[in-house]
Amino acid sequence: MDELLLRSLTPGVLGILVRRGADFAAAEDAVQDALVEAVRTWPSDPPRDPKGWMVTVAWRRFLDATRTDTARRRREALLDEEPAPGPAPAVDDTLQLYFLCAHPSLTQASAVALTLRAVGGLTTRQIARAYLVPEATMAQRISRAKRTVSDVRLDRPGDVATVLRVLYLVFNEGYSGDVDLAAEAIRLTRRLAAAVDHPEAAGLLALMLLHHARRAARTAPDGSLVPLAEQDRGSWDTASIAEGVRILQAALARDRLGELQAQAAIAALHADAPTAEETDWVQIVEWYDELVRLTDSPIVRLNRAVAVGEADGPRAGLAALADLDDSLPRHGAVAAYLHERDGDPATAARLYAEAALKAPNLAERDHLTRRAAGLNARGGG
Template sequence: MNESLLRELVPSVIGVLVHRGADFASAEDAVQEALIRALQTWPDDPPRNEKAWLVSVAWHRFIDLARADSARRGRELVVDAEPPPGSASEVDDTLALYFLCAHPTLSSSSAAALTLRAVGGLTTRQIAAAYLVPEATMAQRISRAKRKLNGLSLDQPGDLSTVLRVLYLVFNEGYTGDVDLAAEAIRLARQLASATDEPEVSGLLALMLLHHARRVSRTGPGGRLVPLADQDRTRWDTTLIAEGVDILQTALARDRLGEYQAQAAIAALHADAPTAADTDWVQIVEWYDELLGLTGSPVVRLNRAVAVGEADGPQAGLAALAGVDPGVPRHTAVAAYLHERAGDTERAAALYAEAAHAATSVPERDHLTREAARLRQSLL
């Protein structure tokens, strides 16, 4: 059974139920119940029309849940089991659901978690892992967010900046996680870019395309992490790079710089370099300065230290790193890299080992462990 198809259908099926009069929380619950039944029955008895099957089962499940809730409250619920005319079954409500989940009444973290669950198709466990919180905690956060959306319709505006953050979260989960949502995030970003003249939407789309162009070269045999400098650039998708650069240039011409445009500019400079040695690190530092001014992010400050180390030498990079909070993720790994560049092999090996111990993913841990072993071997 094609589970990716199920994830693609979830937003539109939820949208159909909402258009028929279901509140968002109940619609999402009913669709999840329908998905469970699909997983149980489709392998032996696949439907002719997957979406119609999900809509029918989810709608009847919504009716059952509504009647049960009505009985518990001691009131009679008058509702037709058959859908009203104009079911909007062919309408793609995915973007509308993104905006609903990004409603101003929700915090950014709750909006992101809810969207990843209801629209992105991620499980509560996957979202909890992304936020580094217990699954039960994330389940409660999502339930509270759903309750806040009761009574809201799909045509009420959401917060665009939150939608963009969520889209990027979905893209990154698809890029590095066990659920491939990168292509879906790009599809949605294209739709959003065609519906608004906000240059940051185009900046995000360009950023996704430029990162996606390098996807196949990021890992080696067995899922081994391949750093940017070691990637086979002949495997990069030049069509996606050209498209990303073109979209970025059009956005920058609007002279309304935002963080996604700045990030895309950095990615474009990497993509433009025929080899790692040809990278224009001076321009990259300048863009990191712009990005730091826009965000003040400690992660940006950390990445800037790496760029400074490449542009002005490892000692300059270590001086820039001294101004970064040591608690920022990957701080130790960056320190290891810069110390190695500066010739302090023994210190670099120890830092790589320390960074491996703190790594949050298996590929990153294995890569840092190999780096530590490589340097230790050179010291023998």
């Protein structure tokens, strides 16, 4: 059973049902039923036209549900004629489904869940396991999201930037449960970049590939975090790096710079350095300056302070940090690192310990705690 094939067919089949007159929620349920039937029957009886088979089965499931649902009698006209089985229409509604699932009326969590189900073809159980929540909780979230967008027409223009934000949220979930969300986000972004003429879509794909290339080196065998400067660069995925750089260069050549392209350019400079000491920090600062111009984001300014500290020395980095609100996430960790670089281990240890208390996850908390303990041990504290 080719699970990837099934998942790739999902958005096209869903779009066909919606165009035939099914509302989104009912169509999506019917497609999920067809997926279950495919898993059951295809291994022993594979169809010659997988998409046509999926459309036929999903449409019949939709009609069966409609016939038994008195609340949907307004669709009775659809029951008079059932399209004959045959090749599926060539229209591809995948792009419109991206926009629908990233609808501004949805919360970020709901948009992500609906994208994974409707465009990614994942089951509710898989999505729930990936987010480490009960299946019933995820089912309710997806059901509410489907009701929210049920009456939204597929032919309305959507916001590519919103879709990109949703896909980046999926990517940043990384890996949990039995679904590799980072890999799934790359797959979906690759499809989006091929379907839409937008340099930021290419920028996001390049950024994902460049970050994902370092995945194997980010954690030690015991699960602890490994800082970028200490990672084994020999374990980085050079093929992903090369592809990411190639995609980024093509996007930058269009001279329509956006935030995601600038982030990818910074990631490419890190990937290009044979060693941490050979990193081109001066050029990285220049790209952060571009990001500040594009976004004026405090988080970007925080990351820029680290780059300034590497390019011009830790005191220059601390000066850049002084203008920022110390309540920013990871502000304390950045200050600790710069003080450590500046030869002030006592202050650094205190700041690392304080930052550990505010860490967003266990791995980061343990990493910061170890940094504080190491400095205290070396200083006799």
